[in-house]
Amino acid sequence: xxxxxxxDVWIYGEVTDGELDVKTLELLTMGKKxxxxxxxxxxxxxxxxxxDPVAQDLAGFGPDKxxxxxxxxxxxxxxxxxxxxxxxxxxxxxxRVFLASQSFVGIEVAPRLAFRLDCExxxxxxxxxxxPDDGSLIKTKAIYGGNVVATFKQxxxxxxxxxxxxxxxxxxxxxxLGKIIDIKPDIDESIVKIQSLEVVREDVVALNKAxxxxxxxxxxxxxxxxxxxxxxxxxxxESFANVIxxxxxxxxxxxxxxxxRQIGLTGEMVAPDFYIAVGISGAIxxxxxxxxxxxxxxINKDEDSNIFNLADYGVVGDYREILPAFKKKWGGV
Amino acid sequence: MNPIKIIxxxxxxxxxxxxxxxxxIDSDTKMVKIKGLPPGINSYDQNAIEAALKIKxxxxxxxxxxxxxxxxxxxxxxxxxxxGVDDLVLVDDSDFKDLDSRSTADVxxxxxxxxxEYDLVFTGRQASDWDSGQTGLILGEMLGIPIVNLVGGVTIxxxxxxxKRMIPGGYERVKGDMPVLLTISNEVGEMxxxxxxxxxxxxxxxxxxxxxxxxKIDTQELNPFEILALTSPPNMExxxxxxxxxxxxxxxxxxxxxxxKAFLKNN
Ligand SMILES: Cc1cc2nc3c(=O)[nH]c(=O)nc-3n(C[C@H](O)[C@H](O)[C@H](O)COP(=O)(O)OP(=O)(O)OC[C@H]3O[C@@H](n4cnc5c(N)ncnc54)[C@H](O)[C@@H]3O)c2cc1C
Numbered sequence: 001x002x003x004x005x006x007x008d009v010w011i012y013g014e015v016t017d018g019e020l021d022v023k024t025l026e027l028l029t030m031g032k033k034x035x036x037x038x039x040x041x042x043x044x045x046x047x048x049x050x051x052d053p054v055a056q057d058l059a060g061f062g063p064d065k066x067x068x069x070x071x072x073x074x075x076x077x078x079x080x081x082x083x084x085x086x087x088x089x090x091x092x093x094x095x096r097v098f099l100a101s102q103s104f105v106g107i108e109v110a111p112r113l114a115f116r117l118d119c120e121x122x123x124x125x126x127x128x129x130x131x132p133d134d135g136s137l138i139k140t141k142a143i144y145g146g147n148v149v150a151t152f153k154q155x156x157x158x159x160x161x162x163x164x165x166x167x168x169x170x171x172x173x174x175x176x177l178g179k180i181i182d183i184k185p186d187i188d189e190s191i192v193k194i195q196s197l198e199v200v201r202e203d204v205v206a207l208n209k210a211x212x213x214x215x216x217x218x219x220x221x222x223x224x225x226x227x228x229x230x231x232x233x234x235x236x237x238e239s240f241a242n243v244i245x246x247x248x249x250x251x252x253x254x255x256x257x258x259x260x261r262q263i264g265l266t267g268e269m270v271a272p273d274f275y276i277a278v279g280i281s282g283a284i285x286x287x288x289x290x291x292x293x294x295x296x297x298x299i300n301k302d303e304d305s306n307i308f309n310l311a312d313y314g315v316v317g318d319y320r321e322i323l324p325a326f327k328k329k330w331g332g333v
Numbered sequence: 334m335n336p337i338k339i340i341x342x343x344x345x346x347x348x349x350x351x352x353x354x355x356x357x358i359d360s361d362t363k364m365v366k367i368k369g370l371p372p373g374i375n376s377y378d379q380n381a382i383e384a385a386l387k388i389k390x391x392x393x394x395x396x397x398x399x400x401x402x403x404x405x406x407x408x409x410x411x412x413x414x415x416x417g418v419d420d421l422v423l424v425d426d427s428d429f430k431d432l433d434s435r436s437t438a439d440v441x442x443x444x445x446x447x448x449x450e451y452d453l454v455f456t457g458r459q460a461s462d463w464d465s466g467q468t469g470l471i472l473g474e475m476l477g478i479p480i481v482n483l484v485g486g487v488t489i490x491x492x493x494x495x496x497k498r499m500i501p502g503g504y505e506r507v508k509g510d511m512p513v514l515l516t517i518s519n520e521v522g523e524m525x526x527x528x529x530x531x532x533x534x535x536x537x538x539x540x541x542x543x544x545x546x547x548x549k550i551d552t553q554e555l556n557p558f559e560i561l562a563l564t565s566p567p568n569m570e571x572x573x574x575x576x577x578x579x580x581x582x583x584x585x586x587x588x589x590x591x592x593x594k595a596f597l598k599n600n
Contacts, residue, residue: 016501079481080479104501107466108480115435123464142566144464148563148566149564151560194509197495239597249519253523259485297592309570311573312572312573313588315576318581321580322582326588328586
């Protein structure tokens with residue numbers, strides 16, 4: 001790869017309903033580190049409509065530049081338009097490195113964009129480094145659900161990756177203000193072949209902001225089990241502001257709770273103060289999402305369950321017998 | 334009206350829930366082996382098969398499953414036939430081991446070309462070995478057809494497709510004309526369980542087995558993942574202190590006391 005043609009580190013700044021996603025601040029930390037190692041600039045790409053407030057705020061977090069790509073046609077995420085706009089921008093400005101969060105937008109846009117630019121990409125990276133020999137990215141990701149860690153090096157004038165949540169600290173405000181550059185994209189609406197009919201908000205939960213997560217798995221056995229878990233929420237709210245119910249994937253597949261509460265590899269990555277796993281066996285794909293929790297409590301009727309290997313406190317038994325006694329005692333302690 | 338033709342791409346993968354002690358990493362050859370557990374059809378690809386079968390039930394669609402890999406197991410992939418898939422195509426070549434997402438999509442696109450006409454192409458949202466989530470998206474780009482990612486449900490009305498696409502906090506209903514590629518998520522439901530009779534029948538059904546030559550693929554142009562190193566993850570295990578008590582109730586009470594103390598310390 002020639003060092004001359006492509007330059008700078010770009011990160012994709014994710015804006016949802018006019019608000020910056022916190023994952024972008026984690027990405028900024030990683031982007032800054034890479035830009036320093038390359039001795040090149042760090043730019044954030046923002047796409048949407050009315051991005052001024054977000055752009056002004058982000059400028060204080062130390063990027064060199066913010067590309068503010070605005071259009072009324074960008075008011076809601078659409079893969080076809082997003083990939084098209086970014087493809088044109090990349091062909092014109094030629095970034096060396098591009099990072100997006102392993103989020104709803106990043107997981108679709110980044111691989112499609114990489115293909116169009118004839119670049120390669122690794123998704124869901126947990127670490128990235130610059131190879132001092134050629135300025136390319138050395139990309140580390142967990143494979144086999146998390147049982148193996150692999151390090152890759154790939155071809156492509158733009159070195160691309162999506163980055164897992166909670167793999168980097170949040171960026172802090174700096175002294176310098178980044179320069180905001182306005183871009184008015186030229187969007188051909190006729191490329192849109194998929195029409196949006198409606199958006200349904202079912203269950204909006206900020207699992208990543210929770211202090212305490214009480215998660216139920218297949219062992220919960222039904223909707224009543226989640227109702228039982230919900231009775232714990234007020235008890236824990238005496239001590240913590242954000243107490244949220246989470247779940248493993250089988251609980252969602254069984255229709256006991258909405259998929260927005262899924263924790264793990266293909267759900268949310270969380271790191272609360274307390275993670276309470278009830279009727280969850282500790283499969284690697286679930287652990288991938290909760291292993292960074294400060295304190296883990298597991299309730300499981302199988303004393304050999306893997307979840308106990310990941311817990312600080314373990315209770316062996318049927319949760320149906322354990323939790324009522326737990327609640328009664330809680331009031332009296 | 335001609336039946337709708339659905340092609341489902343399904344990958345054979347090692348058991349994704351193998352406990353860590355069965356996962357063997359050979360750092361010299363840079364290969365992962367799962368000891369002593371049979372492989373299966375990737376779980377999201379099973380969801381994709383189920384989504385196709387639901388459309389078949391309603392519209393009489395024809396469903397073809399295509400699988401690309403090296404040393405594919407017929408007995409495992411024939412399960413697709415047992416649950417109601419019409420045709421099975423295995424593209425099996427020793428040069429197809431650990432192909433990266435783009436090369437896999439490349440082989441799939443050539444297999445799809447050879448299969449012929451299609452209205453819908455389904456893939457799982459990601460495979461449980463490389464956890465990459467790229468093959469479906471790249472395949473859609475290669476075929477030059479619209480893509481909907483993370484699909485939780487599909488219905489067909491005339492020649493258009495109505496899709497429930499999972500988004501943070503809920504879902505979006507989108508609509509498009511065929512052909513279209515959908516990457517399927519678990520929300521569509523688990524693959525149905527075959528009966529003993531259909532399992533036995535599926536063993537006798539003819540299937541297609543193709544190699545790279547049949548698709549005029551130059552295997553020199555295919556790439557495996559370029560791996561620098563394979564290692565074990567850092568140890569995530571914790572020292573678990575088990576809550577004592579003779580009965581579950583007593584342990585529940587003791588947990589309350591322990592947690593209260595832990596909460597106080599934390600605040
Ligand atoms: C590519 C891929 C991605 C995946 N992504 C995710 C993900 O993001 N999140 C996720 O969670 N999973 C994910 N999975 C699924 C994962 O592999 C496991 O299947 C899942 O995590 C198991 O969920 P579970 O622990 O609830 O169920 P099980 O493994 O069935 O465990 C249930 C547990 O409940 C206990 N139990 C039963 N009854 C009781 C009772 N009355 N009281 C107390 N305990 C009881 C049992 O002893 C058992 O340990 C993914 C899988 C794949 C292949």
